Amino acid sequence: MKKFFADFKKFISRGNILDMAVGVIVGSAFSTIVTAFTNGIIMPLIKMLLALVGGDGLDSVYTILHGVYTTDATTGESVLDLTNSIYIDWGAFITAIINFLIIAFTLFIILRVAMRSSEMFKKAEEEAKKSRLTKEDKLELKKRGISLRDREAVKEYKLEKQKLLEEKAKLEAEEKERKAKEDAINNPSQEQLLKDIRDLLREMQTDNSKQVKSAK
Numbered sequence: 298m299k300k301f302f303a304d305f306k307k308f309i310s311r312g313n314i315l316d317m318a319v320g321v322i323v324g325s326a327f328s329t330i331v332t333a334f335t336n337g338i339i340m341p342l343i344k345m346l347l348a349l350v351g352g353d354g355l356d357s358v359y360t361i362l363h364g365v366y367t368t369d370a371t372t373g374e375s376v377l378d379l380t381n382s383i384y385i386d387w388g389a390f391i392t393a394i395i396n397f398l399i400i401a402f403t404l405f406i407i408l409r410v411a412m413r414s415s416e417m418f419k420k421a422e423e424e425a426k427k428s429r430l431t432k433e434d435k436l437e438l439k440k441r442g443i444s445l446r447d448r449e450a451v452k453e454y455k456l457e458k459q460k461l462l463e464e465k466a467k468l469e470a471e472e473k474e475r476k477a478k479e480d481a482i483n484n485p486s487q488e489q490l491l492k493d494i495r496d497l498l499r500e501m502q503t504d505n506s507k508q509v510k511s512a513k
Contacts, residue, residue, distance in 0.1 A: 328400070335396050358388040434458070 363383040366375045430438075434454070435445070443450045481489065 327403075331396055331399050331403070335392065335399065339395060339399075340392065358386075358391065360385040360387065 359379075361377070361382060361384045365378045365381040367378045368374070369376045430445070430451070438445065438451065438454060441454075443454065445451060
């Protein structure tokens with residue numbers, strides 16, 4: 298039993314579970330905002346546009362499958378009873394699509410901004426790491442008699458260090474390429490061997506053709 302509760306505590310304490318709970322709560326609140334925005338702003342605008350072209354709005358967009366009619370006590374006219382009728386509510390379906398598009402577009406914008414912000418933070422962090430002086434740098438500056446307050450001297454030291462690092466990276470790349478070429482020569486692949494044999498056969502064929510022509 299203790300192991301069961303320990304595993305349960307470990308489960309609910311995991312970061313992704315907490316993130317999911319926060320996401321569900323924020324998502325529910327966001328869904329309420331979108332529904333209010335759709336019903337309070339978007340739908341009245343759509344109804345107004347439909348009214349301009351002679352429609353009654355999305356509330357009247359439905360297809361009756363089985364209609365139940367009642368008599369209006371005031372006018373005596375036969376009125377469709379939507380509560381007891383069977384019908385396809387196209388207006389509710391269109392409203393749900395509008396809600397989905399608004400939510401999807403808003404999430405797309407939020408994720409796009411979040412990803413760009415994350416990239417900016419990463420770049421800023423990398424730049425900060427590059428410009429940050431390590432313990433070795435401080436010792437080297439101390440050996441050279443350069444004060445950390447002397448920004449110009451520190452900047453020149455950083456530029457010199459960056460240049461040395463670039464040269465070192467270039468030399469390492471050249472050394473890596475040289476070793477790759479040596480490995481290709483000392484340990485040729487099957488494909489390389491076939492290529493060499495093909496080139497050798499072509500050279501021999503060319504030499505034979507020249508000898509035949511010279512003999513003629």
